[in-house]
Amino acid sequence: MIQNSPALIPLTLLATAISIPVLALKKEKFAFPIAVAASFFSVVLSFYNLARILDGARISYHFGGWIPPLGIEYVLDPLSAFIALVVNVVAFFVIWHSKGLQTAEVAEKPVPYYALTLLFLCGGNGIIITGDLFNLYVFIEIFSLAAYGLIGIGERKAPVAAFRYLIMGTVGASFYLIGVGFLYMVTGSLNMADVKAILPLIGRNPAVDVALTLMVAGIGIKMALFPLHGWLPDSYTYAPSTSSALIAPIGTKIGAYVIIRILFFVFGVSFVDKDFPIADFVAWLSAAGIIYGSVMAIAQKELKRMLAYSSVAQIGYIGLGIGMANPLGYIGAVLHILNHAFMKGSLFLVAANLRKKIGHSDIEKLDSTCLKRLPWTTAAFTVSALSMIGLPPTAGFFSKWYLALGAVDKGNWIFLAVIMASSLLNAVYFFRMLENLYLRSPKVRMSEETASPEGCDSAGAFVVPEGCYLTIPVVILSFSLLAIGLWNSAIVKGIILNIIPPGM
Amino acid sequence: MSDFILGHYTYWGVFILMLLGLYGMIFKNNLAKKLIGMTIFQVSIIMFYVASASKWSSTVPVLDPAIGAAEAARYISPLQHCLMLTAIVVGVATSGVAFSLAIVIYRHYKTLDEPLLIERMKAQP
DSSP: OTTTHHHHHHHHHHHHHHHHHHHTSSOGGGHHHHHHHHHHHHHHHHHHHHHHHTTTOOEEEEGGGOOTTTSOEEEEOHHHHHHHHHHHHHHHHHHHHHHHHHHHHSTTOHHHHHHHHHHHHHHHHHHHHBOBHHHHHHHHHHHHHHHHHHHHTSSTTHHHHHHHHHHHHHHHHHHHHHHHHHHHHHHSOOBHHHHHHHHHHHOSOHHHHHHHHHHHHHHHHHHTOGGGOTTHHHHHHHSOHHHHHHHHHHHHHHHHHHHHIIIIIIIOHHIIIIISOHHHHHHHHHHHHHHHHHHHHHHOOBHHHHHHHHHHHHHHHHHHHHHHOSHHHHHHHHHHHHHHHHHHHHHHHHHHHHHHHTSOOBGGGOOTHHHHHOHHHHHHHHHHHHHHHTOTTSHHHHHHHHHHHHHHHHTOHHHHHHHHHHHHHHHHHHHHHHHHHHHOOGGGGGGGGGSOOTTOOTTOTTOSOOOHHHHHHHHHHHHHHHHHHHTHHHHHHHTGGGGOOTTO | OHHHHHTTHHHHHHHHHHHHHHHHHHHOOBHHHHHHHHHHHHHHHHHHHHHHHOOTTOBOSSOOTTTOSSOGGGBOOSHHHHHHHHHHHHHHHHHHHHHHHHHHHHHHHSOOBHHHHHHHHHHOO
């Protein structure tokens, strides 16, 4: 088990994803425990992997016993172990929370839902852990196909959104595949470490430039980098809440991880920063995306749609940190992957709770009855929203702080101004929501209370228990933002400083 | 110049196929036609890989007693073909998911024509 631990997470998830439809064929209620158990197992294993790796080791698992440049290699280094831990922890809480929602949104389909969820996680973990460029493509497709299914389960408009995402996502994955083809034609290898060693020997070659451009463009679609984000708002809005809580924190973060992997660990820092400055390009697009996403989020009236546009902006922060290609920006980007996964996970779960208990997630119609009826959810929303804005004790402040330091270090004042301005814009759209939750008197909408959603009593306050499935994961996710914020220096010193790519 | 075009004729073919696929995906209104464009696009990539494996005066990568294993240069590279077998499977899976989504869309809205679809989506939320 100890030698095999890199391959164990994807394989366990794949095996459980396949066995759920078989085991839960007759009894649907088996689906949830199996999914939670598999997810919990992957969390434990990711902790174990990270603990083993912290001294800077690099564990390589050879599939089928073939030696790496020929065979497929799974690589466990601090970066992949860290991202795998983030992804699996958030996914565990979302799956836990999904039990409370099941009856509402994916009523007849718990079995396919959990099978797809585990397949999605299997693809994600595979992307994170693989050290082979073509294997990465296969995992991207597993991951994306599961995501299309998870989105398509949702409400009436969801299949249309999923269809659009499918067309765009396939183009993205295909672009990546062409890029891999060019790279293979030049280097003759598909192993990431091997390609990294061969590339400097080749020197400048247009095929390498084309390969890099196509790969970044392709993954940019998966990551929803600014002009390629078209699939994101509709998909997140119409997907079932629990799917969007799964895809929003994990899907785009994994895209960001692949960009980091390809830019810094395959092509190398000096190549993407100086020889062929695509990192700059990514940074400018991300800066545009931050402003665009924040402004669009202000214009939205529905909570999930607002969060979707805010995701575009937050992905921009990560892209900006990556594109600056200096240590501080990189720390900011990796820390923001962690923070944003927790923040967006928690916020989408809040939206799910509102839809389930209040019956809608329309910002205009929310009022202080929420506070009485769902005190813990409201508290969780407040903490996450403050973290999104970036108030000091919460985690969001620190990643922005590192990003700002990176911009200063690079001497690019426009990036600094973008980071500051977007914090202000974040404050605008989150305080609007907070104002409604805390201050708005409920009298305005008494007449609309006719169609009472599940668990709603005409007497109102304190009648509905929030339910442990609905509340506990949200509260843990959002309050851990405070913990991440307080111990951020430990995370940065202990983990992220180990994973700064060579030559940065 | 003629060498630039004629010397790379397979790649030009692949390029034209790719543009054809992109055109279908972007400009056609019918969702089924978009899917056809997507398939053409995926096939063009398969052609690209296979073309990159071929070379003159060499044979299929199956051990031939007349040549033997020592002269590896006389076989074409088998790796691209293996990769593309995987890519074909992935393409089939993608088309399967896409068609099932198209069927669900048709059941809900009774059309696959995009302008009409958007109209109906606005009319019946």
